[in-house]
Amino acid sequence: MKVYLDNNATTIVDPYVFDEMEPFFVQKYGNPNSLHYVASETHVPLKNAMEKIYAGIHAPKEDSVVITSCATESNNWVLKSIYLEYIITGRKNHIIISEVEHPSIISAARHLEKLGCKVTYLPINHEGIVEAQTVRDYITDKTALVSIMWANNETGAIFPVQEIGDICAEKGVLFHTDAVQAIGKIPVDVQSFNVDYLTMSAHKFHGPKGVGALYMKKGKELTPLLHGGSQMGGYRSGTLNVAGIVGMGKAMEQAVDALDFEMSEIRELRDEFEDELLKIEDTFVVTPREKRTSNTILISFRGIEGESMLWDLNRSAIAASTGSACASEDLESNPVMEAIGAEADLAHTAIRFSLSRYTTKEELDFTLAVVKEAVERLRGISSSYAYAPEGHDSQL
Numbered sequence: 125m126k127v128y129l130d131n132n133a134t135t136i137v138d139p140y141v142f143d144e145m146e147p148f149f150v151q152k153y154g155n156p157n158s159l160h161y162v163a164s165e166t167h168v169p170l171k172n173a174m175e176k177i178y179a180g181i182h183a184p185k186e187d188s189v190v191i192t193s194c195a196t197e198s199n200n201w202v203l204k205s206i207y208l209e210y211i212i213t214g215r216k217n218h219i220i221i222s223e224v225e226h227p228s229i230i231s232a233a234r235h236l237e238k239l240g241c242k243v244t245y246l247p248i249n250h251e252g253i254v255e256a257q258t259v260r261d262y263i264t265d266k267t268a269l270v271s272i273m274w275a276n277n278e279t280g281a282i283f284p285v286q287e288i289g290d291i292c293a294e295k296g297v298l299f300h301t302d303a304v305q306a307i308g309k310i311p312v313d314v315q316s317f318n319v320d321y322l323t324m325s326a327h328k329f330h331g332p333k334g335v336g337a338l339y340m341k342k343g344k345e346l347t348p349l350l351h352g353g354s355q356m357g358g359y360r361s362g363t364l365n366v367a368g369i370v371g372m373g374k375a376m377e378q379a380v381d382a383l384d385f386e387m388s389e390i391r392e393l394r395d396e397f398e399d400e401l402l403k404i405e406d407t408f409v410v411t412p413r414e415k416r417t418s419n420t421i422l423i424s425f426r427g428i429e430g431e432s433m434l435w436d437l438n439r440s441a442i443a444a445s446t447g448s449a450c451a452s453e454d455l456e457s458n459p460v461m462e463a464i465g466a467e468a469d470l471a472h473t474a475i476r477f478s479l480s481r482y483t484t485k486e487e488l489d490f491t492l493a494v495v496k497e498a499v500e501r502l503r504g505i506s507s508s509y510a511y512a513p514e515g516h517d518s519q520l
């Protein structure tokens with residue numbers, strides 16, 4: 125059995141999405157901006173796809189949704205345009221993000237810091253959540269932007285974007301949210317709260333890779349970073365990724381249709397799986413379930429390096445994640461665990477299981493059995509783990 129539990133990294137493309145995209149490679153391959161029938165064949169499908177994306181986030185027609193190449197681009201666009209419009213011009217000098225934003229926000233912010241922008245990296249609380257009051261505490265009259273993600277990719281923690289949006293509106297500060305891990309997992313309605321910019325990425329909700337979007341509220345449109353032709357209303361030049369956009373539209377429609385299922389059945393599967401995992405001695409989950417997206421578990425197994433656990437899982441064809449920057453050869457700790465201030469030996473032990481609407485109970489039962497075996501094996505050879513006497517109750 126092959127088990128894929130790394131859906132916060134990327135998801136399988138929904139077969140209906142794939143079917144919808146297929147004609148746009150070999151048959152309807154026109155450049156939408158050309159003036160002939162091959163181009164015209166793309167116009168209606170593009171329009172329909174854009175309508176589905178607007179509908180999926182309840183964006184009114186007058187607001188803008190600009191297709192990008194990925195969420196990384198959307199996030200960079202927001203920060204860098206704010207820098208160009210507000211910071212470099214001297215109108216403001218400060219942006220606020222959290223310590224647990226995706227690297228596409230954190231790295232962009234660090235870059236802007238080198239260019240003279242003041243950046244505040246907000247802490248999270250013991251549940252892994254950025255509190256709205258913390259945002260209020262750090263806003264000054266020089267703050268141009270607050271960028272706080274909606275749901276965290278590691279823990280699934282849902283951040284209080286409603287309250288943060290209200291605070292930003294009250295203080296006259298622009299608010300961006302990275303909603304990459306929210307779409308398809310919780311209802312997303314840009315009209316239900318104060319938000320100026322919102323980032324999405326199709327491959328996180330069973331769409332294709334290489335296509336994302338940035339929502340911008342009317343009157344809050346950003347300076348383009350890619351100048352060229354007049355595509356996307358001039359906000360982002362470059363020949364349109366027709367198949368990608370069509371795929372993103374279909375994936376959004378499917379995600380909205382499947383939302384109830386994700387929030388009930390998948391949550392139930394996740395909870396049962398988590399209950400069983402937590403029966404293993406010395407295991408810890410940071411964010412309470414009711415404050416998380418329905419598909420995610422970040423769990424620490426004391427005494428076991430995350431990478432060692434991954435190795436054992438991988439040998440049984442189970443794909444999960446440690447959440448750390450695995451590009452490096454060093455064993456790195458999970459960034460959220462670090463931000464919470466977990467003891468060093470725990471920060472290295474986090475494993476992320478992220479489910480999708482394709483995950484089955486059989487897959488989770490199999491994974492549980494493999495995890496239990498791996499825990500026995502790895503703790504048996506661990507120099508840092510000593511089995512505690514019965515009744516011992518470890519604290520995070």
Ligand code: PLP
Nearest residue numbers: 194195196226277302304305325
């Ligand atoms: N933001 C969050 C919260 C993510 O989880 C990810 C992907 O892991 C990204 C942004 C980047 O997405 P993309 O791969 O589309 O650039």
